[in-house]
Amino acid sequence: xxxxxxxxxxxxxxxxxxxxxxxxxxxxxxxxxxxxxxxxxxxxxxxxxxxxxxxxxxxxxxxxxxxxxxxxxxxxxxxxxxxxxxxxxxxxxxxxxxxxxxxxxxxxxxxxxxxxxxxxxxxxxxxx
Numbered sequence: 001x002x003x004x005x006x007x008x009x010x011x012x013x014x015x016x017x018x019x020x021x022x023x024x025x026x027x028x029x030x031x032x033x034x035x036x037x038x039x040x041x042x043x044x045x046x047x048x049x050x051x052x053x054x055x056x057x058x059x060x061x062x063x064x065x066x067x068x069x070x071x072x073x074x075x076x077x078x079x080x081x082x083x084x085x086x087x088x089x090x091x092x093x094x095x096x097x098x099x100x101x102x103x104x105x106x107x108x109x110x111x112x113x114x115x116x117x118x119x120x121x122x123x124x125x126x127x128x
Contacts, residue, residue, distance in 0.1 A: 073114065085119040 038046075044062065048055045069087060072079035078088045094110040 081119075083119065083121045085122055086117045088115045088117065089113075090115045 040059075040062070044055050044058045047053070047058045047062075051058070053061070069079045069081075073087065073089045078086055080086050090113050092111050092113050095108050097106050097108050098104070099106050
């Protein structure tokens with residue numbers, strides 16, 4: 001005869017599943033459990049609510065900040081965001097990949113990627 005197992009929802013089945021996963025770390029709890037990212041409009045609204053600036057002015061400041069960061073990355077290769085961290089321009093070499101559907105080789109050109117490194121203040125704020 002075959003092996004008899006408990007139905008999936010029973011306590012024995014949960015214990016059995018838990019014993020298979022011993023040694024695995026639980027994922028770090030998130031501050032906010034929402035499964036979506038904040039969009040630009042929401043960011044503008046939140047910053048405007050905490051400051052005396054209008055939403056239009058906050059949007060201008062965010063656009064100017066982006067422009068300044070892009071210029072710094074082009075000219076210096078990195079940009080510091082005080083209290084948050086550092087963004088570095090990291091070159092990626094050209095490479096050959098495979099199309100997962102067909103298996104055919106695909107050429108991916110070289111490019112420059114942005115890498116963010118969280119600063120101590122941000123890490124400490126997240127781990128209160």
